[in-house]
């Protein structure tokens with residue numbers, strides 16, 4: 381029996397981007413529904429998955445994608461600087477994701493509507509930053525990975 385072919389790095393990266401984009405859409409829907417129309421059960425599910433989705437994407441990029449970029453783009457100073465900046469953004473986003481999880485869970489459990497505006501502001505800051513990060517990685521990182529794999 382033959383083993384199924386392994387997905388390419390580019391294909392796996394796109395899957396992580398899609399998971400992050402879906403998370404951003406879910407968080408935007410929650411922010412739009414605050415305070416009265418929030419779906420408690422769905423929002424709790426989103427809150428519980430935030431860290432796993434974010435960490436999984438970051439670990440994949442840092443363990444597989446960035447080392448591959450270093451191999452392909454060894455002498456490219458600009459790319460090395462991009463990678464360092466993206467790593468810093470990952471650290472900040474993981475801290476932010478943890479805060480979102482706690483704030484969202486707290487809001488749902490306490491139903492404290494006075495906190496709705498703060499939570500909405502936090503959610504928007506997170507998913508807008510995440511979308512910018514992904515957009516940059518799609519243009520700058522994914523294109524290099526896809527090109528390098530097509531030339532193997």
Ligand SMILES: [Fe+2]
Nearest residue numbers: 441466513517
């Ligand atoms: Fe990233």
